[in-house]
Amino acid sequence: MTAVISATNLSKYYGNVLGLNEVTLDIAGGITGLLGPNGAGKSTFMKLITGQMKPNIGHVTVHGRKVWNNPAIFRGIGFCPENDVFYEEMTGFEFVTGLLRFYGFSPSEIKDRAARALDIVELTKDKDRLIRGYSRGMRQRVKFAQAIAHDPEIVILDEPLSGLDPLGKRKLIKLIKDFKAEGRTVLVSSHVLPEIEALTSEMVLIHQGKILAQGDIPYVRELIESHPHMISVRSSDPRALAARFVGDRSIQKMSFGPDGRTLVVETHKRDDFFGRLTGVVVEGGIEIEEISSPDDNLQAVFEYLVGK
C-alpha cells in the first residue's frame, strides 16, 4: 500500500484535554471513512492533516511532504470543513471563483472551473443567489464545490453528509464515489456508520483520540453486531407488545419504563427487531407513539468496543 497521507505518533492537546493520542496511520488512494462518535478526534485529525493545526508530538505528511506551514501542498488538496460557515454576502459563484483565485488560474479558467464545479453539484441554476439564502443542502453542496473546483488529487471531507436530507445525501455520495472512480484519494469523516458504509469498505475507527481499528466494513460490522442495542418503544399497550416478543430469540432482555407506557428492549439484532416490530404493529393494531434508542449511537458502540 502506498500511503498518500501518513501520520506518525500524531498527538494533539488542547491545554490539558487530549484531542488526539499517538495516532500512527497510513491512508492510501480510494475512499477512506473516518468513523467515530462526536468528540472522538475526527475533526482534530482532519485539521492536522490540512495544516490548520500544529501537532504537539509526531508529524503528518502528504506524499512525504510536511503539512504545517507548507502552502504548496494545498494545490493538490481540497478541503470541505465541517462547520456550516461561509462568506454569506457572496453568491455561490462568487464564493467558488473567489477561492479559485488563490491557485493562480487565469480569469477565464477560474470561471470555467467554477461553472464546472457548480454544475457537478447541481447548483448552476442557483449560482447567482446569495449563499445566505441557500438551503442547508445547497450550502453543503457549494462547500463541496469549492473543495473540488481546483481539481485536487486529495479530497478531505469533514462530515459532508451532516444535515442533508436523504436525497441530498444520495447525490453527494454519488459525487464522492465518482471522484474515487477518477483515481483520487478521498478521506471522509462521519459519526454515522451507514453513511460511511454507503461510501466505502475501508474505514478507520477513532475514539477518544485513538485509532481503535482500521479495516473493512464486515470486520467492523461484526464488532458492532455483537453489541447489544437498547431500544425504547412507547405505545398504548406496552404489555401486549411485550407478549408478542417473548418468544423472539433476537431479544435478550425486556423491561418496562417507569411511566408504564414504555417497553425497553435489549437486542443483538437491531435490524431483525425493527423488521418484526413493523409486522407486530400492523397485525396486532398496537399504536406506537415513539421509538427511541437510548444508546443507539456510536458512543455506546465504541465504549463497548473499548471495553472488549
Add this chain to the structure above:
Amino acid sequence: MNAKKAVREVFGFFLSLGRRTGKTRVFALLGLVPVILAVVVRVVLHGRTGDMAAVFTEVLMVFFLQFYIVILALFYGTSVVAEEVEGRTLSYLITRPLPKPAILLGKYAAYSLLMFLMVAVSLTFSFFIMNAGRLADARLYPAFLGYLGVLGLGILAYTAFFTFLGTFLKKAILVGLVFGFGWENVIQYFPGSTQRFSVVHYLKSLLPYRPMGGGGGGVALLLFRLEPTPPSLAVAMLALIAGAFLALACWLFRTKEYLYEE
C-alpha cells in the same frame, strides 16, 4: 503562486467582499457626520472665508484624526484575523496554496483601501463645502491633498497596529479602544518628548495648517498642544510603525495556531 501575486489575489477577494458588508455601510454613513458639520459651519460662518482653515483643522480634522480613522482602523484592523477565526472561515483561506503572511497583508491592504475611500469621500465633501467660497484659490488644492495624505498615513499606521492586536489577542477591540481613545488622546498632550509615543502626534505634525502656528483660538490650545516633529521624520516614524507592526502580525499569524471556540 509567488507571494506578490498571492497578496494581490487576497486583496481583490477582500476588497470585493469588504465593500458589501454591513460594517462598511455603517462606517460609510458615519462619514456623513463631517459633511453635515461642514454644511452647518458654512451656514453659521457665512461670508467669513478667512476662518475656514482654522475651523477645518480644529473641528473637522479632530473628528477625522482622533475619531473617524481610529474607529475605522480599530474595527477593520482587529478584524483582519479575528473575523476569520470567529466566523470560522479561516479554514477556507489557510487550506489554499497561499503563504500565511500573504493572507494577512492582502486583507490588510484591501481594508486599508476601503477605509481610505470612505475617508476620502467624506473629506472631499466636507473640505470643499467648507471652502466653497474660495474654490479659485490654487493654495486650496495642495492643502486638500496634504490632509488626505495625513489621513492615509494615519489609516496605514493605525490599521497595522490594530491588525497586530487582532492577530495577537482575543479581545483586541477592548485593548484597541483603550489605546485609540485613551492612550492616544492623553499622551499627545504631554509636553516634551512624551507626546512622541502617540501615533497622532506624527499625524498632527504633518498637517498643512496648524492653529498653534497661525491663529487658532482657545480651542486650538486644547486640541493642538503640539511640539511638532519635522515632516520627514514624522513620515519615517509612521512608516516604521506600520512596517514594524505588520511584520510582527505576519510573524505571529504564521506561527500561531488559531482554534475555533466550541
